[in-house]
Amino acid sequence: GDSVTQMEGPVTLSEEAFLTINCTYTATGYPSLFWYVQYPGEGLQLLLKATKADDKGSNKGFEATYRKETTSFHLEKGSVQVSDSAVYFCALSEGAGGTSYGKLTFGQGTILTVHP
Amino acid sequence: ETGVTQTPRHLVMGMTNKKSLKCEQHLGHNAMYWYKQSAKKPLELMFVYSLEERVENNSVPSRFSPECPNSSHLFLHLHTLQPEDSALYLCASSQEFGTAVGFGPGTRLTVL
Numbered sequence: 001g002d003s004v005t006q007m008e009g010p011v012t013l014s015e016e017a018f019l020t021i022n023c024t025y026t027a028t029g030y031p032s033l034f035w036y037v038q039y040p041g042e043g044l045q046l047l048l049k050a051t052k053a054d055d056k057g058s059n060k061g062f063e064a065t066y067r068k069e070t071t072s073f074h075l076e077k078g079s080v081q082v083s084d085s086a087v088y089f090c091a092l093s094e095g096a097g098g099t100s101y102g103k104l105t106f107g108q109g110t111i112l113t114v115h116p
Numbered sequence: 117e118t119g120v121t122q123t124p125r126h127l128v129m130g131m132t133n134k135k136s137l138k139c140e141q142h143l144g145h146n147a148m149y150w151y152k153q154s155a156k157k158p159l160e161l162m163f164v165y166s167l168e169e170r171v172e173n174n175s176v177p178s179r180f181s182p183e184c185p186n187s188s189h190l191f192l193h194l195h196t197l198q199p200e201d202s203a204l205y206l207c208a209s210s211q212e213f214g215t216a217v218g219f220g221p222g223t224r225l226t227v228l
Contacts, residue, residue, distance in 0.1 A: 034216060043122075043206055044219040089159070093217075103149070103172070104208075104217050106159040 002027045006090050006107035013080055013114050021075040021110050023064075023090035031092040033057075033066050033073040034104070038087045047075075047088070080114045087111050119143040120220035122207050128226045129197065137192040137223045139207030145218075146211060148190040150182060153204040153222070165190060197227045 007022040025033065032051045036044040048057030053068035062077045073090060090107040120141045129135050141148065150162040164172035165184040179201075181193040190207055207220040 036219075043120075043221040044208075046216045046218070049216055103161065103164055104159075108158045 002031065002092060002094055002105045004090050004092055004105055004107035006088075006110050008108075008110070010111035010113060013112070015082055015114055015116050016079045017114075019075070019077040019080045019084075019112070021088055021090075021112070023073045023075065023107060025071050025073065025090075025092050027071075027092055027094070029094065031094060033064070034091045034093065035062070035064055035073070035075050036089040036091060036106075038089065038109075040086070044089065080112075082114045082116055085112055085114045120207060120209055120218050122205075122220035122223050124223060125221065126224045126226075128228065129194070130228050131197060131199070133197075134193070134195040136194065137205055137207075137225075139190040139192075139220055141188055141190075141207075141209040141218070141220075143209060143211075143218060144187075145209035146187060147209060148184060148187075149208040149210075149217070150190070150192050151206040151208060151219075153206055155203075159206070163192075194225075197225075199227050201225065202227045 003026045005024050034049045035047040037047045038044050047062055048059040050057040050066035053066050056065045064073050064075045066073055087109045089109045091104045093104055123138045147166045149164050152160045152162055161174050162176045163182040168184050168187055179196050183191040204222045204224050206222045208217045210217040
């Protein structure tokens with residue numbers, strides 16, 4: 001079945017450092033890929049998405065490129081802020097098989113802590 | 117504001133209680149979901165409803181009983197829960213395959 005693997009955390013960075021959170025996936029079809037963020041005490045929020053190979057999703061300074069050849073969707077940000085401290089989830093939405101809804105398969109989440 | 121609301125936000129219940137979690141989406145989406153988020157475990161999909169019909173039930177114990185009376189509302193009825201059921205329960209909705217899923221803020225459930 002489909003699966004998503006994220007780099008293990010926690011990740012601790014200083015403000016203005018470069019961030020990479022690795023994500024790789026296994027899927028039988030052509031999934032859409034997502035990054036969600038969960039701030040303390042809140043639900044998940046969509047951060048960015050990409051629906052086909054070579055698409056780049058971006059939002060709030062974060063970027064991720066859908067790499068079909070390496071089955072990856074790594075999250076990057078050039079300069080993190082304290083307010084970026086949260087849990088980040090990589091996810092995919094299944095493709096083939098007649099599915100008419102966007103069921104998500106999640107990675108285990110990566111905790112990011114940014115210090116001033 | 118994601119357009120998905122959940123009540124209550126926090127719930128403490130005993131193992132013999134019966135309670136219900138409520139979710140409402142104001143987005144006109146066709147599919148709704150219940151996810152369970154436990155500490156140190158990946159998000160677990162519990163139930164999926166598409167156009168008010170349950171399309172997936174991921175081996176969830178019968179002490180959890182979902183109900184979807186219409187496309188905007190989703191309930192999770194709880195009875196005789198166990199302490200290990202303590203978790204954050206997230207409701208979500210989506211329009212169709214490949215589109216983003218919007219999540220509610222969750223209900224933090226504690227079973228004593």
